[in-house]
Amino acid sequence: VGDDHAPGANSETAYWIAAARARESERDDRLFSDPYASVFAGALGRNALEASARASGGDNEFLVIRTRFFDDVLGDEAAWLDQVVLLGAGFDTRAYRLDLPDQLRWFEIDVPEILEEKERVLSQLGPVARCQRFAVTADISGAWGESLLDAGFSIDCRTASIAEGLLFYLSSPVVARVLAEARRLSGGGSLIGADVMGSGLLTLPSMRPSLSTRTELGLPPPFTTDDPAALFRAAGWPLVQLAFPGQLGAAYGRPFHRADQGPEPPDPTMQSYLVVGRNAR
Numbered sequence: 717v718g719d720d721h722a723p724g725a726n727s728e729t730a731y732w733i734a735a736a737r738a739r740e741s742e743r744d745d746r747l748f749s750d751p752y753a754s755v756f757a758g759a760l761g762r763n764a765l766e767a768s769a770r771a772s773g774g775d776n777e778f779l780v781i782r783t784r785f786f787d788d789v790l791g792d793e794a795a796w797l798d799q800v801v802l803l804g805a806g807f808d809t810r811a812y813r814l815d816l817p818d819q820l821r822w823f824e825i826d827v828p829e830i831l832e833e834k835e836r837v838l839s840q841l842g843p844v845a846r847c848q849r850f851a852v853t854a855d856i857s858g859a860w861g862e863s864l865l866d867a868g869f870s871i872d873c874r875t876a877s878i879a880e881g882l883l884f885y886l887s888s889p890v891v892a893r894v895l896a897e898a899r900r901l902s903g904g905g906s907l908i909g910a911d912v913m914g915s916g917l918l919t920l921p922s923m924r925p926s927l928s929t930r931t932e933l934g935l936p937p938p939f940t941t942d943d944p945a946a947l948f949r950a951a952g953w954p955l956v957q958l959a960f961p962g963q964l965g966a967a968y969g970r971p972f973h974r975a976d977q978g979p980e981p982p983d984p985t986m987q988s989y990l991v992v993g994r995n996a997r
């Protein structure tokens with residue numbers, strides 16, 4: 717297991733997403749139940765969630781639609797899979813809350829501070845993983861594939877790689893490398909799932925705070941694409957399905973419109989995408 721530190725990994729966002737999952741879990745019409753999310757979120761996550769709601773003028777349904785979407789992808793595929801790898805796993809607790817085969821090998825990659833906090837909270841709460849779970853410390857902009865192999869990951873197996881809430885934070889060359897590396901490590905019949913944003917979304921007023929923070933920290937602009945299918949195909953994932961949060965393929969009875977965007981987003985640059993790429997069997 718590597719011990720790389722990932723500068724600019726935006727790790728605090730893991731607390732924010734956990735807070736969104738905690739709040740969703742309290743709803744009568746919840747899209748999923750994550751009983752551990754509230755403890756992971758803590759005050760840091762709750763404050764971040766409130767701040768983001770203030771900046772965007774409302775709750776961000778995208779986060780919970782995305783969670784449910786990848787819950788469904790993994791739930792549907794779990795019986796077929798040998799391995800799962802969560803890239804930028806944060807405080808994802810699917811290994812504890814989805815119905816998974818005992819023998820499924822499940823790898824979670826993130827930076828040391830997040831994985832240490834995760835293990836601390838898990839040992840306090842005491843849930844039992846429903847599969848064979850391994851935490852792997854690595855920098856996803858570096859040689860994470862080697863860290864994964866060192867941790868017992870097998871090349872050429874049927875694998876689901878999930879990059880949920882991750883690609884936005886990486887530079888464009890790193891995104892291309894991550895998708896290609898996931899393909900190199902995956903056998904036939906594998907899949908990759910990720911979310912990406914269209915370039916026009918960066919112009920929204922609600923994006924201003926995070927864009928100026930990135931500039932101050934000397935980080936590259938957030939990753940966006942207006943042609944996700946081409947991006948995934950170029951990295952070796954020829955079969956690409958796109959779903960649209962709150963709409964086609966990912967409606968879940970939760971219309972998702974940004975408050976500052978108008979009722980219908982016909983412009984592909986103003987779209988968020990949920991992507992599933994597959995290779996041939």
Ligand SMILES: C[S@@+](CC[C@H](N)C(=O)[O-])C[C@H]1O[C@@H](n2cnc3c(N)ncnc32)[C@H](O)[C@@H]1O
Pocket residue numbers: 722724725726727728729730733734803804805806807808825826827830854855856857879880881882885
């Ligand atoms: C927005 S959070 C999403 C976490 C999780 N996938 C979820 O949906 O709850 C992004 C995560 O990616 C991790 N991350 C970002 N850049 C990374 C890098 N270069 N190497 C390792 N982890 C990284 C952060 O530490 C953080 O936990």
